[in-house]
Amino acid sequence: MVAIPFLLDSLSAGVGFIFYVAVCLFESLRDDSRVGKSERRRMTDRSGLKKRKSDKRSWANTFHLLGALAMFALSIAHAIVLAKSRGDALELNADPDVGSVLFGSLIWLVIFLSLIDVSSGAGLEQTVPFMLSQRKGLSEDKKNDAVEETQPLLAAEEGDTNKTKDRREEEDDDDKSVISSLSDDEGKPEEDMTDAQKEEKNQRLALRDRPWYQYIASFRIFLPFVRPRSFIQWFYLSVMILNTLVARAITVATPLMLGAVIDDLTHAHNSKTHEFAVWKVLAYVALRFASSSSGIYLIKQTVSYRLNIELHNTLLTHCYNHIMNLDATFHMSKSTPSTWQIMDRGQSVINLLQDVVFDHLPVVADLIIAMFVVSKFFGGYLCFVVATTMILLSWSNRITMSKKTKMRRYYVDLWRNWYTHMSESFMHWRTVSEFDKVSYEKKRHEDKTRAVTKINIQQRSFSIYLNAVQELVVTVGFGFVCVLAAMEIAAGRLEVGRFVVLITYWGQIMSPVTRLANFASDIAEQLVDAEKLMLLLEKKPKIVTPPNAPLFQFKGGAVKFEKCSFSYDGTRTVTKDVSFTAEPGQTIALVGETGGGKSTIFNLLFRFYDPTEGRVFVDGQDISKVNLDSYRTVLGLVPQDPVLFNSSILKNVRYSNLTATKDEVIAACQAAQFHDKVEKFPKKYLQKVGEMAQKLSGGEKQRLAIARAILKKPGILLLDEATSAVDSVTESKIQESLEQLAQGRTTFVIAHRLSTIQGADKILVIKGGEIVEAGSHQELLEHGNGAYKELWEAQLKLNAGRPKEKKDVKKSGAEEDLISLEESSSTSGQAQAHDEQKSDSASAKSLGDAKVDEAKDTRLTGVLTPPETREQSPKTGSVVDDDLQAVQKADVEVEEEKAQGEGDKAMVSGNKDDETSSTSTKGTHKSKDYGTL
Numbered sequence: 067m068v069a070i071p072f073l074l075d076s077l078s079a080g081v082g083f084i085f086y087v088a089v090c091l092f093e094s095l096r097d098d099s100r101v102g103k104s105e106r107r108r109m110t111d112r113s114g115l116k117k118r119k120s121d122k123r124s125w126a127n128t129f130h131l132l133g134a135l136a137m138f139a140l141s142i143a144h145a146i147v148l149a150k151s152r153g154d155a156l157e158l159n160a161d162p163d164v165g166s167v168l169f170g171s172l173i174w175l176v177i178f179l180s181l182i183d184v185s186s187g188a189g190l191e192q193t194v195p196f197m198l199s200q201r202k203g204l205s206e207d208k209k210n211d212a213v214e215e216t217q218p219l220l221a222a223e224e225g226d227t228n229k230t231k232d233r234r235e236e237e238d239d240d241d242k243s244v245i246s247s248l249s250d251d252e253g254k255p256e257e258d259m260t261d262a263q264k265e266e267k268n269q270r271l272a273l274r275d276r277p278w279y280q281y282i283a284s285f286r287i288f289l290p291f292v293r294p295r296s297f298i299q300w301f302y303l304s305v306m307i308l309n310t311l312v313a314r315a316i317t318v319a320t321p322l323m324l325g326a327v328i329d330d331l332t333h334a335h336n337s338k339t340h341e342f343a344v345w346k347v348l349a350y351v352a353l354r355f356a357s358s359s360s361g362i363y364l365i366k367q368t369v370s371y372r373l374n375i376e377l378h379n380t381l382l383t384h385c386y387n388h389i390m391n392l393d394a395t396f397h398m399s400k401s402t403p404s405t406w407q408i409m410d411r412g413q414s415v416i417n418l419l420q421d422v423v424f425d426h427l428p429v430v431a432d433l434i435i436a437m438f439v440v441s442k443f444f445g446g447y448l449c450f451v452v453a454t455t456m457i458l459l460s461w462s463n464r465i466t467m468s469k470k471t472k473m474r475r476y477y478v479d480l481w482r483n484w485y486t487h488m489s490e491s492f493m494h495w496r497t498v499s500e501f502d503k504v505s506y507e508k509k510r511h512e513d514k515t516r517a518v519t520k521i522n523i524q525q526r527s528f529s530i531y532l533n534a535v536q537e538l539v540v541t542v543g544f545g546f547v548c549v550l551a552a553m554e555i556a557a558g559r560l561e562v563g564r565f566v567v568l569i570t571y572w573g574q575i576m577s578p579v580t581r582l583a584n585f586a587s588d589i590a591e592q593l594v595d596a597e598k599l600m601l602l603l604e605k606k607p608k609i610v611t612p613p614n615a616p617l618f619q620f621k622g623g624a625v626k627f628e629k630c631s632f633s634y635d636g637t638r639t640v641t642k643d644v645s646f647t648a649e650p651g652q653t654i655a656l657v658g659e660t661g662g663g664k665s666t667i668f669n670l671l672f673r674f675y676d677p678t679e680g681r682v683f684v685d686g687q688d689i690s691k692v693n694l695d696s697y698r699t700v701l702g703l704v705p706q707d708p709v710l711f712n713s714s715i716l717k718n719v720r721y722s723n724l725t726a727t728k729d730e731v732i733a734a735c736q737a738a739q740f741h742d743k744v745e746k747f748p749k750k751y752l753q754k755v756g757e758m759a760q761k762l763s764g765g766e767k768q769r770l771a772i773a774r775a776i777l778k779k780p781g782i783l784l785l786d787e788a789t790s791a792v793d794s795v796t797e798s799k800i801q802e803s804l805e806q807l808a809q810g811r812t813t814f815v816i817a818h819r820l821s822t823i824q825g826a827d828k829i830l831v832i833k834g835g836e837i838v839e840a841g842s843h844q845e846l847l848e849h850g851n852g853a854y855k856e857l858w859e860a861q862l863k864l865n866a867g868r869p870k871e872k873k874d875v876k877k878s879g880a881e882e883d884l885i886s887l888e889e890s891s892s893t894s895g896q897a898q899a900h901d902e903q904k905s906d907s908a909s910a911k912s913l914g915d916a917k918v919d920e921a922k923d924t925r926l927t928g929v930l931t932p933p934e935t936r937e938q939s940p941k942t943g944s945v946v947d948d949d950l951q952a953v954q955k956a957d958v959e960v961e962e963e964k965a966q967g968e969g970d971k972a973m974v975s976g977n978k979d980d981e982t983s984s985t986s987t988k989g990t991h992k993s994k995d996y997g998t999l
């Protein structure tokens with residue numbers, strides 16, 4: 067009999083340990099990347115809700131699991147046999163030998179539990195082989211990553227026979243592209259991704275692939291935002307810490323005081339005097355009061371709320387500043403609703419850190435204290451039952467964390483999909499309606515809502531069932547504790563009061579443990595929510611002002627591009643070896659095929675991007691080496707499609723110069739031929755422009771943008787099809803203002819209508835990202851290699867052809883003819899031009915259409931004849947100048963005639979000033995004519 071405990075002792079201690087180490091080593095040597103692989107595979111199952119074949123338990127793992135279970139059983143058996151051999155097995159102050167064997171068995175229990183769910187993340191058991199494999203096989207892992215991650219993350223598992231393959235792929239791609247963590251491209255195959263997207267995806271997956279301790283450590287990026295920064299924040303924090311400490315003391319003291327009261331009352335009841343200590347009862351009541359929500363929790367809640375708001379504000383401000391500092395690559399690739407969501411949801415990290423510090427850690431402290439008290443007052447066996455129950459509950463918490471994290475990720479992705487769809491449908495309601503897709507969008511919304519609801523129900527169900535299991539564990543443990551305590555009291559080894567203390571402690575230990583299960587689920591959710599914000603905050607802007615960079619010194623605006631090449635996505639070179647110079651005050655025009663790279667040159671000049679090769683100098687200073695803000699103040703852009711804030715016209719114009727007075731704003735608007743329009747709005751300059759400036763026509767937006775540029779008085783002016791959306795009459799008026807604005811300023815003009823830039827000092831013809839020709843209008847026509855001439859002739863032919871076609875549909879009236887005139891000279895901004903024309907020519911449409919048509923056709927027929935068929939103008943020596951002047955004259959005369967016919971003075975701006983200005987335009991547009999055809 068003596069040999070049995072010895073045998074069991076040896077087995078459970080020595081042999082067991084050796085067995086465990088051997089299996090660990092064997093596991094790590096046998097498959098050095100087992101954990102890494104299975105983790106990565108699980109990442110591809112983005113929902114985490116389905117088990118894959120690859121996640122099946124290996125035979126070694128099963129062996130390991132059963133081994134740990136056997137060792138646990140062996141240890142328990144050993145303790146029982148040992149206790150029996152030592153006498154009374156139920157004595158609470160257990161034999162130290164029995165105690166050590168009993169508590170030693172808990173190690174095996176922990177190992178066993180950590181092996182039960184192989185897919186619940188790297189636990190103690192998996193961490194050892196994982197770390198070994200990390201050292202050995204980093205390079206191999208990378209290879210595996212590359213292979214495995216090229217697979218789409220949402221592989222279509224169920225075939226839908228009703229859909230064609232293409233259609234299904236399209237729809238899958240749509241969903242995948244929206245369901246993502248940070249970018250819109252998680253679901254794309256890698257070959258379709260840009261370098262930046264690949265990098266971002268890899269970062270995201272790498273984050274999820276980190277072992278839990280590294281994963282948690284990644285959140286340290288948020289630590290600076292939970293650090294108090296002001297006196298008041300320090301004060302709040304101190305109160306919170308003090309409060310937490312006092313709460314712990316109350317938690318320990320309350321059951322002990324209750325026990326003391328009960329013991330006292332029992333004695334009083336049994337004694338003759340029936341005296342008892344009233345202070346003890348009052349002290350117990352005071353402790354209960356202190357721990358209630360009118361006591362210290364009131365202070366805690368009041369202070370924590372304020373601290374929480376302060377920290378939230380700090381983080382929000384930091385996020386805003388960080389996002390605003392990010393470069394164009396980020397802003398061009400992100401959808402705005404998605405960035406909002408990331409910022410909004412990521413704020414939960416503040417709650418997380420506060421919860422952990424002031425709720426979860428104190429709960430753990432409570433547990434440790436309670437364990438200590440239980441073992442002191444009730445002995446080892448009860449402590450063992452409590453410890454076992456806690457281990458089981460902690461294990462269920464770990465499972466909860468793991469499952470909930472996956473569910474939450476999936477939920478967040480689906481929610482994001484739903485949210486993006488909803489906000490886009492609202493924002494693009496007009497497009498949806500124009501294509502009669504309201505019911506289609508409703509159906510999509512319904513599907514997405516259903517998907518979100520489904521995962522929501524799954525999450526809730528999981529929580530409910532898990533709570534039920536936890537309650538069961540707690541109740542079984544409670545049963546053991548009660549029986550053991552009752553036996554001790556019956557044996558006369560314990561006071562009755564101790565039983566009450568035990569029950570109270572049990573509640574006090576277990577309610578935090580069960581609360582920890584909910585915390586685990588909250589933590590999982592908050593971590594997932596904060597993941598994306600963390601990645602966002604880890605992003606570094608690529609376009610930055612170098613440290614100690616000097617301020618930009620403006621010296622006239624000499625611009626030099628030196629062999630600049632650039633690619634947006636790292637794969638397709640958009641600008642190749644571009645070199646040119648612009649002297650101060652010169653006008654440089656960029657013309658060429660659409661998509662050729664003209665706007666990209668503007669982007670490089672603005673330093674939205676840095677060239678991948680080459681450099682840009684302005685006034686002899688490398689723009690990548692000077693202070694960016696000081697440099698951008700000298701640039702003024704009039705974009706093709708200006709973006710306005712949903713604010714008043716006054717504020718929008720003033721945006722370029724915040725210190726400008728209202729008179730200066732009005733003067734700028736007058737110069738941009740916008741003032742008369744504004745005066746017609748009900749609230750004039752205080753009129754709001756609406757979301758995405760929907761209340762303004764394309765032409766009005768452009769005029770507002772011109773007014774902005776005029777108000778800014780930039781050193782270098784960039785005009786990107788600045789007047790493409792305004793009618794000819796207005797354009798001719800704006801031209802004069804632009805001309806004045808361009809005087810003495812280096813001006814860059816992008817134009818599709820070549821006639822608008824014929825007065826430029828230098829014309830750069832861009833093709834496929836390269837400058838294929840450069841020179842003045844005359845030089846290019848007479849001595850160029852043909853690229854410009856080809857463009858010019860093509861436009862003249864187009865101009866000559868269109869009006870004739872339109873003749874056949876003359877019934878559409880003056881409006882159509884005006885539009886056709888615009889279309890003939892512009893391939894872009896057509897829709898906006900249409901809007902503009904529509905509003906400006908509303909009265910023309912109703913009156914005197916036939917007269918106007920006739921007048922216009924007569925003039926155009928003579929004007930738009932190809933150059934080779936006509937004689938050169940003796941005045942200019944250029945066919946093209948004659949064309950231009952004739953076309954412009956035709957336009958202005960048409961408008962004048964139209965105004966006469968209608969008597970509508972508003973349409974042609976009816977006032978004499980305008981007429982004078984348009985007449986003067988005719989004479990002046992030759993030199994710098996980038997606003998007029």
Ligand SMILES: Nc1ncnc2c1ncn2[C@@H]1O[C@H](COP(=O)(O)OP(=O)(O)OP(=O)(O)O)[C@@H](O)[C@H]1O
Nearest residue numbers: 398634635640658659660661662663664665666667
């Ligand atoms: N943010 C971006 N990311 C990726 N590619 C871009 C981006 N902006 C433009 N491109 C691509 O770069 C090329 C050049 O575009 P760019 O806007 O410079 O042409 P463009 O000559 O100004 O055209 P257009 O005359 O039609 O305005 C195009 O093929 C376009 O698709």
